[in-house]
Amino acid sequence: MPLVSVVMPVYNSAVTLGASVRSVLAQTHADVELLITDDASTDGSMDMLRELADQDERVLPEAAPEQGGAAKARNLAMARARGDYVAFLDSDDMWLPEKLERQIAFAAEGDAPLTFTSYYKVDGDYTGEACDFVPNGRVVEARERVTYRDMLMQDHIGALTAMYDRKALGTRLMPDMPKRQDYALWLDIMRDGHPARGVREPLAVYRAGRAGSLSSNKLALVEHNWRLYRKHEHLSLPWSALALSGDVWHSLRKSRI
Template sequence: MNVSVSAIIPVYNGESFLQDAIESILQQTHQVSEIIIIDDGSKDKSFDIAISISKSSSVPIKVFRQQNSGVSVARNLGLLKSSGDLVAFLDVDDIWKPTKIEKQLALYDELKNHEAFIFTDYYLDDENDTCRALAGYTDYNVCTQTNFSKEDFQLAFIRRNFVGTASTVIFNRELAMKIGGFNHRLNHSEDFDFILRYSQHGCVYVITDPLAVKRSHGANLSGDLKLHFWSHYIALKSNINLSSSFTRFNYRGDVEYEMMLSHDMYLIRFCNEVYELSIKKGLKEYFKAILKIKTFRGLREFSKAFIRKVIRTASFGVIKRS
């Protein structure tokens, strides 16, 4: 199999995890051709650790440093600096199981599709079946078939992002560059946005074996729901706009509707989250959102959510006056 693979690790303040991440790449049963490390302006010793390991590595390691610009910019720099036919990302706080690349390349070779996008199941912290991230999902089953359409994948993926983490994926580097890489405006949901655009050109497949471990810790547990909902809304809005502007990104009608409905739901969730943090700001966001709703079902759900908040706000006023 004459295919080269570049492993890319974006890192920001990952000194506690970087060595384990690199070791999990070096221990692959099918070795990658290079490891690209992008230090996103870390304030700890991540850059120094990367340089030190690169000096004695059995696999070429290239280390680059940029001003802190976010994960999307770091991923794009990794794509630019890499040279492999295929690219596999590894978040600095995650690790690969030893056979990850071997099994993905075996499927890649079987598919005879050089634009295939292949992801895997993964463990959440502990390596046992109760901690398999995709164990309770049925949506991703479409990706186990060999004759499914891109629309089958897109409909399931928009309803539920079952890929979960960039640490399980492998895909064609050239195609990734052609579609514009990762949206630098997004530091949340950038993977969702990228995969959705990629799926317009390359089919998506899953290996149901858990071949990575996503490790939870303080920094990645303190998620900002407001930012997550807003970023997902922006990602969907961007893809809807692409579909209407460029022929090469035209999504099928039912897929575009599913994007618009999901767009509405995430906008509502964003407004709800802002309201929980500040009633005044939340109501302001609801009023701003009215003209952004794209579907009748979304409008119905928006109206119900808005009315509940108005009643709740009025109730607060009654309680305060009593």
């Protein structure tokens, strides 16, 4: 049974953290290590993590030496990864119980080193657990196959669903960017000739618009997208403008779900 290294950055997430962690520990694919980096929280998140670690040895928290943002927190976690696969979940989102089992089987059958899935959206104040979740019809659907060019036009991969094959790709860290570091990582992998493949079944739950969350305002990310296209991907001005317009349209469309 392959080991999955689950990467979770935490910053002041005490309200939602427990449900997120429990959704990982309740996976039908139980061979996981939950690598959590607390990015200098001030709300007791680290104390909660220590309690969760005492209850289950698969929970492996660490405190960042200093506050450095989501990319550094994720990279500190990835640096400890021992798994065959690396998967990502933020501390305000959840996985449905069969998420890893279904995705691992899909990745193996399709020889796909980067995979993602469809996911449900709920309001930011949702308080339920993943094991009790009732499908609500608000689904962001995964495409079956996404190329590098596709991804330049739209970020098709929900970070809470992404998983890469560490045996095939090695440990791939996120670029040290204040935002859109997950998008940059998917582009890095796909630029090397690895298209991403999507599981059409929704297997995760995304809390939309929670105040203070990294992605609470998609339009606020326009400046960061522009920097990614120009500085990280080295696109021309016309290509950057085209990519930005596509991503803004995609974000607006997803916000209506």
